[in-house]
Amino acid sequence: MRSIRTLTAGLACAALLPAMGAAQSVPQKARSFTDSWYWGAKGGVSMFGAAAENISAPSAGAEWLITRTRVGMYVSVEQSFFDTQGALFDTTSAGSTRIVDIKDSRRYNLQLFAFPKQFGAFRPYVGLGFALIMLRDAQPEGTFLNAAVEDTILTRVNDASSRTSPVFTLGGQFDWQRFGLFVQASSMPTRNRFLINGKANTYLIEGGLRYNLADAIEKLH
Numbered sequence: 001m002r003s004i005r006t007l008t009a010g011l012a013c014a015a016l017l018p019a020m021g022a023a024q025s026v027p028q029k030a031r032s033f034t035d036s037w038y039w040g041a042k043g044g045v046s047m048f049g050a051a052a053e054n055i056s057a058p059s060a061g062a063e064w065l066i067t068r069t070r071v072g073m074y075v076s077v078e079q080s081f082f083d084t085q086g087a088l089f090d091t092t093s094a095g096s097t098r099i100v101d102i103k104d105s106r107r108y109n110l111q112l113f114a115f116p117k118q119f120g121a122f123r124p125y126v127g128l129g130f131a132l133i134m135l136r137d138a139q140p141e142g143t144f145l146n147a148a149v150e151d152t153i154l155t156r157v158n159d160a161s162s163r164t165s166p167v168f169t170l171g172g173q174f175d176w177q178r179f180g181l182f183v184q185a186s187s188m189p190t191r192n193r194f195l196i197n198g199k200a201n202t203y204l205i206e207g208g209l210r211y212n213l214a215d216a217i218e219k220l221h
Contacts, residue, residue, distance in 0.1 A: 033123070033175060037216045038065040040180070042208025046080040048190065049198020051099065057082035059204065065113070066216045072113040074127055074169075078204065080105045086138070086195030088156055092145050100157055102195055104136035107204075109186075111169060121176065127169035131188050133202070134162040138195055163194040173210070180210035 040063040047056050061078030083103050090098035111129030138161045144150035171184025183206070190202045 033067055033180075033212075034069045035216045036067050036212045037214045038067070038180060038210040039063075039213050040065065040182075040208050040210035042076075042078075042182075042206045044078075044204060044206030044208075046078075046082075046105070046202065046204050048196050048202040050084040050102070050196065051087040051198060053084065054198070055082050055084055059206070061107075061206070063109075063208075063210070065210060067115075068216075070115050072115065072125075074109070074111040074113050074129070076107075076109040078107045078109070078206075080107070080204075086160075086197065088140070088153070088160065088195070090153060092149055093142060098153060099141040100195055101139045101141060102135050102137065102161075105133055105196070106136065107131050107133040109167060111167060113169070122172060122174050124172045125170075125184075127167075127171070127184075127186070129167055130164060131167040131186075132162065132164045133188070133190065133194075133196075135195060157195070160193060160195045163190055163196075165189050178212040180212070181208075182210060183207040 041061075042063060043058070043060045045056050046059045047054070049055070057080045059078050059080040061076055063074065063076035065075075066073045081104055083101075086100045086102045088098045088100060089096060109129065109131045111127040111131075113125050113127040115123050115125045117124070138157050140153050140157050144153065165188050167186055167188040169184055169186040171182055173180045173182040185203065185205045187201045187203050189200060191197045191200045196202060
């Protein structure tokens with residue numbers, strides 16, 4: 001819960017930054033990439049290993065990007081759609097494995113992006129930060145020896161239904177007037193203490209469109 005509160009506070013702070021400098025109206029023309037506030041929508045595929053299969057799940061999300069000259073603060077939320085099974089170690093079950101039905105996940109993402117060089121209208125970038133991934137539903141299968149065992153398993157399932165870990169992103173953006181067309185891939189470790197643990201990492205490949213909505217800082221005229 002501490003990690004969830006920490007990430008939530010970080011997202012709230014990031015969301016407040018542009019409001020400090022976007023009160024003035026902006027002419028409807030091409031805007032500089034520097035010191036800007038982008039809103040975006042995206043879709044893609046999330047890839048991870050479940051208990052007995054590899055999953056490629058469709059995903060959709062929204063994002064916010066606050067830029068300076070060569071760096072930017074990135075905040076996003078993504079929903080992945082799947083229906084599969086995870087597993088927990090449980091000595092009271094056959095084979096010491098308790099199967100858990102899991103469905104869908106949501107990821108909250110906070111990163112610092114670096115835009116090292118521009119090639120015309122194309123900007124490659126790398127990102128590093130933290131993400132919180134949470135399963136929407138997780139239900140253990142089978143019967144339990146008694147109520148105490150059931151409570152223990154349910155607590156373990158709840159604890160293993162979310163994970164906070166570092167996330168790394170590599171991508172590129174093509175700018176056209178106020179729009180930024182982008183594609184990016186990210187990776188985060190999810191094997192330990194998480195129901196999605198069939199592989200060491202969860203990968204997300206995405207593409208989408210960003211719109212340069214407002215200045216990120218107040219500019220003097």
